[in-house]
Amino acid sequence: MIQMDNVGIVVEDTDAAVAFFTELGLELEGRTQVEGAWADKTVGIDGIRCEIAMMRVPGGHGRLELSQYLTPVASPAVPENAPYHIVAMHRVMYRVDSIEELLPRLRAHGAELVAEVVEYGDIYRLCYVRALGGVIIGLAEQLN
Structure with missing residues (x-):
């Protein structure tokens, strides 16, 4: 059996992202911070501290995980205003x-x-x- 749990997006500002997706119609399920050896080993970066907000689609048809890396700070992955057809763009x-x-x-x-x-x-x-x-x-x- 397989089920989709969530889609994750790294954001620069958790509060702004929660406000945006709330306006879109998603509901905030919860917020937390993660850090420690288990988190470092999961993402392959030492010393992470990450704030996570889990947003859910009303009716239970999917969730969106918003992750703001507090340490180390995330760097932009794509050029500003990158075209949609870049490999791995989503x-x-x-x-x-x-x-x-x-x-x-x-x-x-x-x-x-x-x-x-x-x-x-x-x-x-x-x-x-x-x-x-x-x-x-x-x-x-x-x-x-």
Whole structure:
């Protein structure tokens, strides 16, 4: 048996990331700090201290782990405004009720459109937004 537990994203500011994903509609499940030999051995870096916030999708259909490395401080992995097609670049896609209503609220948290809001046939309205130091979030609005 296999089940998806969560998707993890390293962020620069846990408070800002929690505010952003709360605006998106996720719920804060809990926050904690991790450190110690077991954590060092898990990630392969000595002396880590990391703040983690676990966000859940309402209804229990997935979780997002936000990790802010306090020591050592995380370094940017990709160039600023990197294109989407870089190997190992990733995004998390969320189905939302209305992209038009959500975008202004996300922009208030620093999100910017990667390109345009487009329609995929008469099935979905789609877009990617970049926020939180480069994290790409996909938004999908079902049209029918």
